[in-house]
Amino acid sequence: MLELVFWASVGLLAYVYAGYPVLAIAIARVRPRATRKQPITPSVTVIITAYNEEKDIALKVRNVLALDYPQGRIDVIVASDASSDGTDDIVRGLGIGGVRLLRVEGRQGKTACQNAAAAAASGDILLFTDATTRIATDALRAMTRNFHDPAVGCVAGRLSYVAQGDDATGRGGTSYWNYEIMLRMAESEIGSLIGVSGCLYAVRRSAYRDIAPELISDFVVAMLVREQGLRTVLEPDAMCYETTLDHPDRELAMRVRVGMRSLSALASQKRFLNPFRFGAFAWQLWSHKLLRYLSPVFWMLALLANAALALQGRYAWLLALQLALLSAGLLGFASPRLPGKSRLLAKPYYFLLTNLASAVSLFRFLRGERIVTWTPQR
Template sequence: MSEWIFWLLVVTIFYTYFGYALLIPLIGLFVKRPLDRRDITPRVTFLITAYNEEKNIRKKLTEVLALDYPWEQLEVMVASDGSTDRTDDIVREFRDQGVVLKRVEGRVGKTATQNEAVKAATGDVIIFSDATTVYEKDAIRKLVRNYNDPEVGAVSGRYEYVNPTGAPVGTGSILFWKYENFIKSMQTRIRTISGCCGCIYSVRKAAYVPLPGDIISDLVEPLMVIRGGYRVVFEQEAVAYEETTEKSHEEFRMRIRVITRAMRGILFARGLLNPFRFPFVAFQLFSHKVLRWLIPFFLIGLLVANAFLLDRQFYVITFVLQVAFYLLALFGLGADRVGKKFKPAAVPLYFCIVNTASLIAFFKTLAGQKMVTWETVRK
């Protein structure tokens, strides 16, 4: 029985991380859904959701106003989630350049703040951004050209992390997002992606669905758009950059918050898990989200099952390899705590951070805990 469990878990873990990523492009060889992209300039609201971003908001607004898009077709709006520093005052300095401040009182969280801002937006397309994300100059044009296709209701850009300090956890983040971007590009070829990059994604205002404040918008808003009959696509050439976190504890806290909100979001949109109504979307959500969140349980089961098989040399080797992997991650964590960089630990450390965060998020979700607000972490 232990051997059956061991191999079942090995296959499941392999499928979650590698099998699905290989299967999607294989499906794409036989099922292709072309996009009718064309250069268009619809009315766009560029929405920056911010909380206590006085250190970054001036630079962000200066960069956005310099993007390559007709100014008469662009509304720049900052949605301030009850900021208590000088964020709002700095935004008001840009009033003469057409920047709109939408202050939402009560510290209601990012999703609820976005809901209020979208109501006031004048654009036919809403682009969502954070205060520290740097867009390439043509990113807006690359995003909106997809809306020439009437089937498209939301578009995600490509999110690239930069790691100027070489922090191991940052290296892990970069590899993770390269993996994510590859999968999204393959999903788009077939039909639709099932989630967007939170710092660079857009939605037709007519397709936008207000969401509860305790769920993550860049996952669930696209799912609501899909439920409304639209397609959600990935635009490889619309690129945004952001610096990675430098410390493992910062990444860990952020991952717990993001995954908890995502799990609550899937529960909110659970109708899309019905394979009879939404076969491709259900397949994606199960393979790419649900199974991934269950990985920590599979890993624990794999180690325990392996411990019952140590009477054979092969399983001694697999057990030692597992233990060595976790010890390497632990060593990387220790090095991170004292300000050292141990690059060989980058992948094991990030892998363990994400899966430990998933484990904690699972029990937080099970307990009904909500994570609505966020704290700004800046250098």
């Protein structure tokens, strides 16, 4: 029984982190689903959701207005989640035509603000982006050309993380995201993404549906688009940039918040996990999201079963490997800012951090905790 538990847990971990990505990439190469792209310029409403972003909001609005897109075809809504700093006054003071402030009272959270802005928008395409995200000049044109294909309901931009320094958090976060982008590109070519980066994505206004405020919009939007028989695709030429967080505490807090909201989304939208109804999309949800959030449970079972087997004189070398990986990750936590160690420790450190975040998220979710609002971590 111990051996069965051990190998089953190891097998699930191997599938989640290696088997599923390899399988997804293989399917994408053998049977890719093309998107019919053509240069088009539909009207676009850019929605920037902000809470206390006085340091970045003016630069963000100017970044959006500098996009290579026809004048008169783009307008901007800054949806302020009852900001208590100077965010609202800065937006009002810009005095730029086509830029308006939508203040949402009551501190309702990012998703509620996006719902309100979508209801007030006039563009055929809704472009959602964060205040701290810098968008490449040609990104919007690259995204809109995908909407020439009537099967496309949502388009994700390609986020690139820029490390603030030579530390384990920055290096680990960048490596992790490169792995994620590779997987998301494969999922897009299979048929549809199961989620997008909240930093930059676009949705047909006709396909947008209100999302419950307690749910994470950039995850649920792909589900609601899929339910309408539409695809969510990744546009690799639509680049946007964010700086990595510079401390483990901030990175962990961000990942726990995302994890809890994603688990809430999976629980409330569990119908999408039904493979008989949603096919490959359900398989992707199981593999990329649910099983990954359960990976700390598999790892703990593998570690405990391995320890018990080692006491019987079996698989001691595998226990040593597990403990070495764990020790390297813990050492990264102990010295995340040491440049000389960050290169060696970044990957095991970040692997441990993401699993710790998943474990905390799962524990707090099962306790009944929910997160609706957010506070900028930068």
